[in-house]
Amino acid sequence: MTEVLLGSILSALATGLGAIPILFLKGSITHRWRDILLAFTAGIMMTAAMRGLIPEALQAGGIFEVIAGLFLGVLILTMLEKTIPHIDLEHSRVGIQFDEKALLIIAAITLHNIPEGLSVGVSYASEAQETGNLIAFAIGLQNAPEGFLVALFLINQNIGRLKAFIIATLTGAIEIVASLLGYYLTSFIEVLVPYGLSFAAGAMLFIIYKELIPESHGDGNERIATYSFIVGIAFMFILLETF
Template sequence: MDPMYTGSIISSLCTIAGAVPAMFLKHVSHRGRDILLAYTAGIMVAASTYGLIPSAMKLSNIYVLTIGVLLGTVALTFLDSCLPHMELERKEHPFQGGHPLLLIAMTFHNIPEGLSVGVSYGSHVADLGPLVSFAIGLQNVPEGFLVALYLVSHGVKPIYALLCAASTGILELAFGIIGISFAGQFSAIVPYGLAFAAGAMLFVVYKELIPESHGDGNERSATFSFIGGLLTMIALTHFIR
């Protein structure tokens, strides 16, 4: 198989791989859930600031980065204001419980991520494809885990949670293929897409994950877990590159 498509496929499959462990955490304690959410938040912050943002800067400049991050933040703010805020305890239907912002945000920001991976390979710039694919694929693992864990912990059946996580990965793969096919037309938006994904991710961390993990008396353990996730992602990026 063409390495360009292999890179896009592996990057997208990382979302599903990350979701699988969350399927077995249905009965995790509230404290354990807060710790896991905080750990995932730390990983996502590091993925944004140590992976996506540097990649965007490598391809552009501070002005493009600022625009992209702000676009991602504004887009998620708009979604947050438009989506209904439902009670977390309603579990009659797998998609009734919980604020849908997290799932929609992950789906929404996977579009520019997929395009970025595809265009990076299609551009034929030396080592750009593997670098972007690695950065996005690595942070897709905690994203998949987060989506599945969030849904399972709010009463969604594990199989539905896995399917939701898988759907975001499949969407990213589809846009990765589009990016490869139309690399010339989309090449200019790659740094914007990377910065957009970083802004969207940071919004979700601060708006959803940190409040979720700090609202029930587990602030100290969640804080240390956040730092642990941050250092884990930085170490992985450092040693695997």
């Protein structure tokens, strides 16, 4: 219990950690750098899903459970996307322009953090403790640039830097609740473990391919974003082999 609580808190607070530079940043950030960050985090999440969640799900269950969980994760994310208003950022090569409905976008970002929290909790419920640490670490790495981009968005909406930092940090807090929920469900009903791990992998893969990669390819930065995606994968593999 202590492990999952600590892991979920650290991965969630990484959102605030990533937002810290916004307190000192002068000016804005170009779409080129934003796309590089998005693609890099996509690579990190891809490695976590393929190297951690799916192999562990196969070991805990079988191919049927893995396929069922993957499709369930995609289905739930699809339903969430249709239910939660999703407003894309306007693409511009010079800077980042955002829709005026700031509250709606922040609510959408917060709710989209739920599957990430579930991923952490379910991973800690598996027999291999290192899987939980791996996913918590991967989600934390993914949350850092996300927190930076959310805070940057808020500043572009004429919100003060300190307030933007606090709000960006709070958007990741829901992951703690989701993580504990995922942990308790799969801990008390062991048969759910392979389904839960595969569900988390499916949700992460959906986010990668539906959100992160298209967003990183929307402004003519496809090549550099692709390089960044591969670097993210390599970076995660290096960390896995090192630690």
